[in-house]
Amino acid sequence: xxxxxxKTTKPAKxxxxxxxxxxxxxxxxxxxxxxxAITGFPTIWAQNIKxxxxxxxxxGVSNLNEVAQKVKEDLGFTLEMTxxxxxxxxxxxxxxxxxxxxxxxxxxxxxxxxxxxxxxAMDTSRITNYDRIVGxxxxxxxxxxxxxxxxxxxxxxxxxxxxxxxxxxAEESGWMTLIPTIYNADTLGIRPDLIGRPIESWTxxxxxxxxxKASILDISSIGIMDMAMVCEAMGEITYGDKGNMTRExxxxxxxxxxxxxxxxxxxxxxxxxDESVNLMASGEVVIQSMWSPAITAVKSRGIPCVYQPLKExxxxxxxxxxxxxxxxxxELDAAYEYINYYLAGWVGAFLMRQGYYSAVPWNAQDYxxxxxxxxxxxxxxxxxxxxxPFGDKLASAGEVRDGGSxxxxxxxxxxxxxxMDENQYMVRKWNEFIAS
Numbered sequence: 001x002x003x004x005x006x007k008t009t010k011p012a013k014x015x016x017x018x019x020x021x022x023x024x025x026x027x028x029x030x031x032x033x034x035x036x037a038i039t040g041f042p043t044i045w046a047q048n049i050k051x052x053x054x055x056x057x058x059x060g061v062s063n064l065n066e067v068a069q070k071v072k073e074d075l076g077f078t079l080e081m082t083x084x085x086x087x088x089x090x091x092x093x094x095x096x097x098x099x100x101x102x103x104x105x106x107x108x109x110x111x112x113x114x115x116x117x118x119x120x121a122m123d124t125s126r127i128t129n130y131d132r133i134v135g136x137x138x139x140x141x142x143x144x145x146x147x148x149x150x151x152x153x154x155x156x157x158x159x160x161x162x163x164x165x166x167x168x169x170a171e172e173s174g175w176m177t178l179i180p181t182i183y184n185a186d187t188l189g190i191r192p193d194l195i196g197r198p199i200e201s202w203t204x205x206x207x208x209x210x211x212x213k214a215s216i217l218d219i220s221s222i223g224i225m226d227m228a229m230v231c232e233a234m235g236e237i238t239y240g241d242k243g244n245m246t247r248e249x250x251x252x253x254x255x256x257x258x259x260x261x262x263x264x265x266x267x268x269x270x271x272x273x274d275e276s277v278n279l280m281a282s283g284e285v286v287i288q289s290m291w292s293p294a295i296t297a298v299k300s301r302g303i304p305c306v307y308q309p310l311k312e313x314x315x316x317x318x319x320x321x322x323x324x325x326x327x328x329x330x331e332l333d334a335a336y337e338y339i340n341y342y343l344a345g346w347v348g349a350f351l352m353r354q355g356y357y358s359a360v361p362w363n364a365q366d367y368x369x370x371x372x373x374x375x376x377x378x379x380x381x382x383x384x385x386x387x388x389p390f391g392d393k394l395a396s397a398g399e400v401r402d403g404g405s406x407x408x409x410x411x412x413x414x415x416x417x418x419x420m421d422e423n424q425y426m427v428r429k430w431n432e433f434i435a436s
Contacts (some may be wrong), residue, residue: 016249018342027323052077053336058104059086060273061293062182062319066389067347075341077334085271086219093118093322096281102335103322105178107154108221110322111419114177116158117166119322121175126336129343132360137180137318138172142410151225151243151416154180154318178320179339180359182351185409189276189290193304194283199239202226202233205287206260215279216257217286220430222417225315226289227253229414233312240326243418248423254429269434280305292355295402307355309403313414320359352376353389356405361394362410 056063060083068079084092090112092105097118105113113119124130140148140155158180159173160166168177173195190199195210205214205226217223228242231253239249260266267285270276277297278287282338290307298305321339323332341347349367353376358364365373374380379401386395395401403409421427 008402013191048330049076049334052331053080054078054101054331054335054338055080055082055099056102056104056321057082057084057092057100057169058089058319059083059106061291061356062104062351064350066350070346070350071338071341073335074346075334077338079338086222087271089302097324101324101327101331102338103324104181104283104319105322105418106317106319107157107178108152108317108419110177110320111152111157112423113322114160114168115166118244118325120325120327121160121163121165121177122179122323122336122339123163124172124174124176127176127343128340129177129360129363132362133180133343134357134359134361136183136410137359142407146411147195149316149413149415150239150241151316151418154183154320158320176320178322179343180320181342181347182356182358183316183318183410184292184356185316185403185413186289186291187314188308189280190306190308191280191286191296191297191304192306194286199287199308200311202229202310205230206234206256206265208263208265210287211264213267213284213286214265215267215276215285216269217271217289218434220269220427221419221423222315222317223289224250224426224430225415225417227257229312229315230254233310242415244420244422245422245426247422250420250422250426250429254433258433261433261436283416289406296354296388296392296394299394300388300390307402309409309412313412314403314409315415315417316410316413317417328342350389353387355401356384357410361406361413375399375401377406379403379408 054077063081063083068081071079075164088111089105092099093105093113094116103119137154137158140153151207157168158173158176158178159169160177161169161173162175165175188205216226219352225242228239231237232239236256237249239245239251268279270279273291276288276290276294279288280398281298281303292307293306295305323335327335343360343363345363345367348360348364352358352364353372371383375382375386381400382395382397384397385393388394
């Protein structure tokens with residue numbers, strides 16, 4: 001059992017500060033891993049690292065040019081980023097291991113990709129902040145008393161048996177499939193100015209009041225979970241496990257949404273971040289599946305938009321960085337340096353300003369003001385303007401983040417995005433629904 005931090009205690013920092021190491025004499029001298037001088041650091045010669053280019057792909061929510069620029073500035077090598085939708089990310093990771101060095105993927109995608117052998121197991125002894133990663137990714141528990149939600153909880157696909165493993169193991173093994181980076185508790189986005197009344201339940205997505213102005217995302221493994229949250233809230237279905245439905249449960253879930261679609265409930269379905277932003281910002285849609293940075297993007301335009309807490313809880317997801325099986329030598333060492341840098345604080349703070357959480361949030365705190373940390377993590381009222389990573393105003397003094405604190409939000413997760421045993425059947429039924 002992992003010792004999970006409580007609401008007030010940070011895990012102790014361990015190892016050597018990454019930027020301090022890379023900018024200091026140890027990097028120039030090329031201290032080797034295992035030499036005993038600095039445990040867990042790879043051999044990197046400063047004169048060679050500038051020639052390294054790592055190719056990363058993932059969804060647009062975290063493959064950001066600002067991160068690549070900061071990596072170039074602080075670590076010295078080049079990070080080339082490609083943003084794709086979730087289905088394209090899955091296909092590329094599963095079929096084109098030669099085309100990338102780093103895969104920025106979600107844990108439900110890992111369940112599809114890891115068995116192919118296209119990613120290599122990662123040695124946790126080389127991860128400086130491994131002991132500070134939140135328990136969600138290590139034993140599944142936010143706090144020692146937490147219950148693990150339904151679906152593909154990240155820790156269930158987070159560890160493998162060893163360097164050549166293509167399996168998943170239940171306990172911390174020293175070898176991870178992905179090094180966790182970001183995660184969130186997702187809910188419905190709404191336009192409060194156009195709705196004009198409280199929204200408290202997932203059932204509202206199918207309320208005829210919003211006919212022609214509702215939307216869900218067209219990514220089957222995520223969309224089916226939103227559907228399940230709605231159907232269960234309506235009292236239409238009681239699932240044994242929303243994240244691992246039977247064929248009968250899949251059929252009934254899809255049938256309820258097909259009926260709503262044929263009645264004109266949905267304005268459209270979206271696959272990309274930009275599509276969801278445009279639907280909401282234009283007012284064509286007033287209630288829909290959304291991601292946190294999409295809410296941020298709408299609000300940054302001066303348009304009211306709320307990530308609405310709902311009484312049935314949140315649908316959650318987590319993502320991490322995986323390494324191509326073909327990565328080796330100096331490039332592999334650089335990839336570990338990058339992952340350690342990712343967890344060291346700056347990147348986490350950048351992403352938390354979009355409403356995400358860092359896998360090591362206490363490091364991100366070091367790069368945030370007290371006002372930002374209080375607003376985004378602790379659920380406190382802002383004491384001054386809250387800005388996005390790009391400088392746009394998101395909230396004024398006195399406002400509180402939707403859903404409250406980190407522990408309130410992540411403690412209210414009802415299910416994780418998932419890949420089911422009946423995944424092929426579910427995808428076929430989903431495609432029939434979209435085409436109907």
